[in-house]
Amino acid sequence: MRVGPDGGEAEVLVTGAEGEAFNFVNAIDVDQATGDVYFTDSNLTYPRRFNTEVVINADATGRLMKYNAQTKHVTVLKEALLYPNGVPIGYDMSYVVVAHTTPCQVFTYYLKGPKVGNYELFAGLPR
Numbered sequence: 001m002r003v004g005p006d007g008g009e010a011e012v013l014v015t016g017a018e019g020e021a022f023n024f025v026n027a028i029d030v031d032q033a034t035g036d037v038y039f040t041d042s043n044l045t046y047p048r049r050f051n052t053e054v055v056i057n058a059d060a061t062g063r064l065m066k067y068n069a070q071t072k073h074v075t076v077l078k079e080a081l082l083y084p085n086g087v088p089i090g091y092d093m094s095y096v097v098v099a100h101t102t103p104c105q106v107f108t109y110y111l112k113g114p115k116v117g118n119y120e121l122f123a124g125l126p127r
């Protein structure tokens with residue numbers, strides 16, 4: 001969705017990616033240089049109101065995605081994720097950090113450089 005600088009009604013930009021409708025869109029961050037948007041769809045099976053079911057059933061159908069501001073196209077960067085949510089872009093715009101509610105871990109997805117496309121464990125968090 002997009003809302004102009006003066007507010008008003010939100011405009012829906014996209015409703016899904018690669019043949020799958022969005023179900024549980026969670027966190028977003030915007031690359032200030034390009035306007036590209038990185039976001040998660042935490043689960044394809046359960047809607048937000050059943051978020052505890054995602055945890056109980058360890059349903060790994062979450063996705064990390066990128067909305068290209070120029071092409072208006074959404075690309076799935078990583079799928080089969082277990083409850084991904086927070087997605088801050090790194091200070092140098094070369095990676096996105098993805099928090100997973102379960103199993104309490106944080107991963108790095110590399111956008112640029114020699115590790116581009118890799119998804120690596122950054123930290124395990126206490127439960």
